[in-house]
Every structure is written in structure tokens, then in C-alpha cells.
Amino acid sequence: MKLKICLLASLFLVSFLSFRSYSQTGNDGWVSLFNGKNLDGWKQLNGTAKYVVENNEIVGITKTNTPNSFLCTEKKYDDFILEFEILADPSINTGVQFRSNSFKDYNNGRVHGYQFEIDPSDRAFSGGIYDESRRAWMYPLSLNPKGRKAFKNGVWNKCRVEAIGNAIRTWINGIQCSNLVDDLTASGFIGLQVHGIGSDEAHAGRKIKWRNIRIKTDNLEGESWESDPQVREVSYLINKITDYEKRNGWRLLWDGKTTHGWKGAKIAHFPKSGWEINDGVLSVLATDGGESTGPGDIITKDVFSDFELELEFKITKGANSGIKYFVDPELNKGPGSAIGCEFQILDDKNHPDAKAGTNGNRTISSLYDLMAAENLSVPGRGKQFKGIDRWNKARIVAKDGQVEHWLNNEKVIEYDRYSQMFRALVAYSKYSRWPEFGQWASGHILLQDHGNTVYFRSIKIREFN
Numbered sequence: 001m002k003l004k005i006c007l008l009a010s011l012f013l014v015s016f017l018s019f020r021s022y023s024q025t026g027n028d029g030w031v032s033l034f035n036g037k038n039l040d041g042w043k044q045l046n047g048t049a050k051y052v053v054e055n056n057e058i059v060g061i062t063k064t065n066t067p068n069s070f071l072c073t074e075k076k077y078d079d080f081i082l083e084f085e086i087l088a089d090p091s092i093n094t095g096v097q098f099r100s101n102s103f104k105d106y107n108n109g110r111v112h113g114y115q116f117e118i119d120p121s122d123r124a125f126s127g128g129i130y131d132e133s134r135r136a137w138m139y140p141l142s143l144n145p146k147g148r149k150a151f152k153n154g155v156w157n158k159c160r161v162e163a164i165g166n167a168i169r170t171w172i173n174g175i176q177c178s179n180l181v182d183d184l185t186a187s188g189f190i191g192l193q194v195h196g197i198g199s200d201e202a203h204a205g206r207k208i209k210w211r212n213i214r215i216k217t218d219n220l221e222g223e224s225w226e227s228d229p230q231v232r233e234v235s236y237l238i239n240k241i242t243d244y245e246k247r248n249g250w251r252l253l254w255d256g257k258t259t260h261g262w263k264g265a266k267i268a269h270f271p272k273s274g275w276e277i278n279d280g281v282l283s284v285l286a287t288d289g290g291e292s293t294g295p296g297d298i299i300t301k302d303v304f305s306d307f308e309l310e311l312e313f314k315i316t317k318g319a320n321s322g323i324k325y326f327v328d329p330e331l332n333k334g335p336g337s338a339i340g341c342e343f344q345i346l347d348d349k350n351h352p353d354a355k356a357g358t359n360g361n362r363t364i365s366s367l368y369d370l371m372a373a374e375n376l377s378v379p380g381r382g383k384q385f386k387g388i389d390r391w392n393k394a395r396i397v398a399k400d401g402q403v404e405h406w407l408n409n410e411k412v413i414e415y416d417r418y419s420q421m422f423r424a425l426v427a428y429s430k431y432s433r434w435p436e437f438g439q440w441a442s443g444h445i446l447l448q449d450h451g452n453t454v455y456f457r458s459i460k461i462r463e464f465n
Contacts, residue, residue, distance in 0.1 A: 029223075033073060033190065033213040034058055045070045045102050045111050049194035060194035060208045062092060064201060068132075070097060070111045070191040077215065078187040081223055082161040084213040089206040090120040090153040096210075097132060097191030098161055107133060113188050114138075116161055116170055118151070118208075123378055126151035127159070127170045127177025132193075136386055139178040142377035142410045143232050147177035156211075164220050166237065169227060176228040181235040181242050190215070234409060239280050239458055249462040253300065253309070253445070256280045256457070265297035265329045265338040265446060274449065284321070286453040297338055299327060299444040306464035309396045309445060312457050313345055317388050319452035320353055321345040322368060325396060326417075326443035331434055337448055339431070341417070341438045342368035343396055343405050345454065347388055365394070365407040370425045373405060373412035384408040391457075399464050 033041065036056040044051060047069030050061040060071065077099070088094055100113025112133035119125040119141075127147055129139040141148045150172035151157055160171040166183040169176065192210055197203045216223060233244045239256030253261065257277065259270040274295020276283045284295070304325070315321065327340030344366045348354040353362045360372035364385055367373075375381045384407060386392050395406035398417075405413035415422055417438050431437040447456060 028216075029218050030214045030216050033215055034210070039071070041074055042071050043074055045072050045109070045191070047194065047196060049196075051192070051194075057209045057211045058192060058213070060094070060192060060210075062089075062194055062197050062204055062206045062208075064197060064199050064204050067196045068111070069194040069196075070100075071194075072097070072100070072102075072111070072189045072191040074189070076101075076187050076189050077163075077217060079164050079217065079220060080161075081216045081220055082163075082190065082214075084159050085156045085211050086118060086159060087156050087209040088118050088120055088153075089208060091203060092197075092206050092208060093121065093195050094118045094208045095130065095132075095193045095195075096159070096161075097189070097193060099163060099185045099188040100132065100191050101185070101188045111191060113185055114163075114168065115193065116159060117141075120151070120153050123381065124148040124151065126157075127172045127175075129168060129170065129178050129180050135184075135390070137384060137408060138182060138236065139180045139234055140377075140384070140409050141177060143234065144177060147172075147175060147231065150175035150177055160225070162220075162224055164224065169225075171225065176225075176231045179227060179231045179233045181233060181237055181244075183237060237458070241460060245460070245462075250460050251462070252459065253311075253461045254282060254456075254459040261301055262298050263301055264295075265299045265327070265444075267296070270298065271295040280457055282447075282456045282459075284447070284449045284452075284454050286316075287449075287451050295449055297324075297446050297448050299329060299338065299446045301444075303442045303444055304398075304461070304463060305442040306399045307397075307461055308399075308464070309459075309461045310393065311459040312391045312393050314391050314455040315345060315347055315388050316453045318347050318350040319345070319388070319454050320347070320351050320450040321452065321454040322446075322448040322450070323394060323396065324446035324448060325398065326438060326440050327446045328440060328443055337450070338444075338446055339434055339437070340443055340446060341370075341403070342448075343394055344368040344373075345394075345448075348385070350388075365405050365412045367403075367405065367413050367415065369429050369431070370422075371413055371415060373407065375410055376412060376414060377410040381410075383412055384410050 047066040049063045049069035051071045052059050095115040095117045097115050102109045102111050110133050115130040115132045117125050117128045117130050125141040128141040131138050162169045168180040170178045235242050264271050322345050323343040324340035327338050329338040331339040346364045348363045365373040393408050397404040401416050401418040426437050
């Protein structure tokens with residue numbers, strides 16, 4: 001009898017732990033957003049896909065010739081923990097909006113804001129964070145291979161969003177998927193998306209189902225889950241370092257206000273004109289000529305060997321610029337840019353340099369004139385440049401000779417700067433006349449003036465021991 005009672009108790013405990021996040025609303029502060037009977041408390045925005053209630057579930061049904069549809073809470077939320085279950089048709093991309101809004105003066109009321117992505121395709125970005133109708137991907141699952149395995153097709157998936165202050169984290173089936181820090185939007189509604197399918201009749205009538213949708217808005221710290229240390233934090237705070245980044249050795253390479261730590265590449269001081277600091281943005285301004293007639297490149301006063309560099313850049317139409325590293329300004333004292341390895345910044349569509357070089361090795365995020373950038377995080381997926389006049393994130397990692405270029409959180413270049421392959425590339429490039437190019441132990445970091453207006457911000461670095 002005692003054995004039977006122990007077994008029953010164990011089964012009850014396992015059941016309780018497995019479904020603890022989905023208990024009924026009670027004194028624990030959780031509130032159900034769906035009553036299981038009708039759509040009271042919800043309103044539909046934008047598209048005209050159908051939403052119905054079946055078997056205590058909200059069911060969204062795809063429809064042709066309508067834009068994305070959103071079933072949104074009438075109430076807005078700021079800090080919260082949201083949990084829901086979803087069963088998605090494996091052929092349909094969908095998601096759940098949070099801290100999202102619809103304003104008449106923004107794209108005629110188009111829903112915009114953070115989205116918990118549901119991606120049943122082979123790309124497997126479910127649990128990533130997409131900024132609907134604004135900045136596109138903020139946290140692609142290319143950053144988290146373990147997270148890409150969390151979502152399961154054909155079954156109910158348990159999802160969780162924690163949005164507390166500027167920290168936004170997601171989980172699927174208990175596996176952490178994203179770890180974002182962003183402060184653009186602090187409040188908004190929750191929205192269930194049915195993605196538009198255009199005129200594709202073959203995908204009309206497909207269903208996405210949600211159930212057990214609940215939210216908690218008080219006493220969140222005690223309810224918050226511990227973050228997986230293997231899930232990289234990505235911050236979009238402007239010219240700021242998070243506590244996590246501080247603990248991991250990051251510092252601002254530009255303070256967002258002054259020229260401290262920077263100088264002209266070929267002069268002893270910061271250029272007196274041509275570079276501008278305004279509202280937390282460092283800009284190089286357009287000149288009538290090219291790189292030899294403008295204010296000139298700027299470099300860090302410090303030199304770096306093994307490091308991780310991250311910054312945001314924004315280009316104007318037809319612009320050309322670059323981020324150089326392992327720079328030796330003494331090698332080229334004449335007209336033109338200082339010499340170093342270069343993360344190319346370019347408007348590929350409108351600048352002729354994109355068609356120069358060899359096999360695209362002068363396009364955006366390429367190792368300029370040496371290696372062409374391609375999406376290495378998700379093979380077959382194109383480079384994720386967000387476009388001109390929009391902020392893009394660049395990242396360069398150099399450690400023990402291994403170098404990577406990342407564009408908007410997806411890897412596009414990797415090479416060994418001490419390898420025979422790298423030396424061969426240099427031998428057949430414009431850099432062949434500089435011995436041991438790219439293999440120097442250390443060098444400056446450079447922002448290039450190429451005669452076009454380009455903007456930089458949130459420049460930060462950490463050095464590896």
C-alpha cells in the first residue's frame with residue numbers, strides 16, 4: 001500500500017512539474033487571456049484571415065489575398081511573463097506579437113513590434129525574435145543551434161516570453177531560444193499572427209492553433225527563469241554596455257559623445273572637419289571626391305590583437321566605407337586609405353565596386369578584395385543586410401588567428417589569417433606588396449572615409465587574454 005501511495009505521489013509530482021506553467025488562474029498572479037469559449041478581450045487588426053474558437057482553442061485559418069492578420073488583446077502590457085501553447089501547420093510561418101502596437105500615423109495602422117517567431121521550416125528559427133514591420137530580425141536562431149532544435153512539428157509546443165525592463169528572453173519546451181536586450185518599445189498588446197499567403201490557393205485553409213494563453217504582470221523576479229549561459233546575449237542599447245557585457249569584458253570603444261580614444265589615421269589628432277558627432281551618432285560626411293580628398297580615416301589610439309568588435313552602421317544610397325582591423329597606418333602614408341584587413345561596407349545595389357574584384361569579394365561584409373561574404377550560419381539563405389538608411393550590426397571576431405565576420409548576427413566570413421590559403425589570397429590581391437599583410441600580431445581598428453556619408457554607433461570591444 002505504501003509503495004502504491006509513493007508511486008501515485010511521484011506521478012503527481014512529475015505531472016505537476018511538467019505542467020506547472022499552465023495551472024489555472026488563482027492566487028499565483030497568473031491571468032488567462034483566453035476564456036476557452038469566445039474571443040472576448042481580443043480584436044482583429046490588418047488582414048482578414050479567420051479566427052474561430054474550437055475545442056477550447058483559438059484557431060487561425062489562412063486566407064488568400066490578404067496581408068498578415070493579427071488577433072490582438074485589447075489590453076496593453078509592459079513588463080510580463082507570457083506563456084502559451086501552439087500547434088502550427090508545418091507549411092505555415094507564424095508568430096505571436098508582444099509589446100506591439102498599431103497607430104494610424106505609422107504605416108496606416110500596420111501592426112509593428114516584437115514577434116516570437118514560429119518557423120516550422122528547415123531554417124528552424126522558432127523562438128527567435130523578429131521586429132515586425134520595423135527592424136526585421138533582432139535575434140535570429142543562427143546564434144543558438146541548441147535553440148533551433150526546441151520546436152517540434154506536428155505536436156503542441158509550450159512557449160514562454162519574459163519581457164522585464166529591457167530584457168527579453170524566450171523558451172520553447174523548456175529550452176531557451178533567445179536573449180535580447182532592447183529598449184525601443186516598453187509596452188504594447190499581445191497578437192496572434194496568421195501570416196499572409198498571397199494568392200497561393202494551395203496553402204489556403206491551413207490552421208494554426210493556440211491554447212493555455214496566460215500572463216503574469218506582478219512579482220516577476222521570483223517567477224523569472226534562469227538564463228542559459230550558453231545563449232548569447234544580444235544588446236541593441238545605444239552606446240551602452242549591459243551588466244552581462246561588463247562581466248564578460250566588454251567596453252565602449254567610442255563613448256558616444258567625444259573623440260576620446262580616436263585620431264586621424266595619418267595625422268596626430270582627430271580630423272577638424274568631415275567627421276561629426278551628433279545625438280550619439282558618429283558620422284563621416286560626404287565629400288565631392290573619393291577617399292583621397294575627404295577628412296580621412298580615423299583609427300583607435302590603442303592597438304588590438306585578439307578581440308571581438310561589434311558596432312552598428314547605417315549607409316546612404318551608393319555609399320562605400322569599411323571597418324579595418326590589424327591596421328598599420330605607417331604602411332601607406334600617401335593618398336588613400338590606411339592598410340589593414342577590411343570588413344566591407346557597401347551599397348551593393350548602387351555602388352559599382354560590388355561588381356569589381358573577384359566573385360563578389362568587394363560586396364558588403366566581405367573580407368575586402370580577398371573573400372566574398374555568404375551566409376555561413378544558414379547555408380542557402382542570403383546575406384541579411386537590412387538596407388540603406390537602416391541600422392545594421394557588424395561583428396568581427398579575431399582569436400588565435402581565426403577570424404569571423406558577422407552581419408546582423410549571421411556569420412558570413414571565416415578564415416585563418418596564418419594559413420597557406422590566406423597567404424595565397426593575399427599574393428594575388430592588391431595587398432601583395434605589403435609583407436605579412438593581415439598577419440601582424442596587432443594593429444589599430446579603423447573607420448573608413450571613402451567620400452560618402454556613413455553613420456556609426458554602439459562601437460564596443462572586448463579583448464581575449
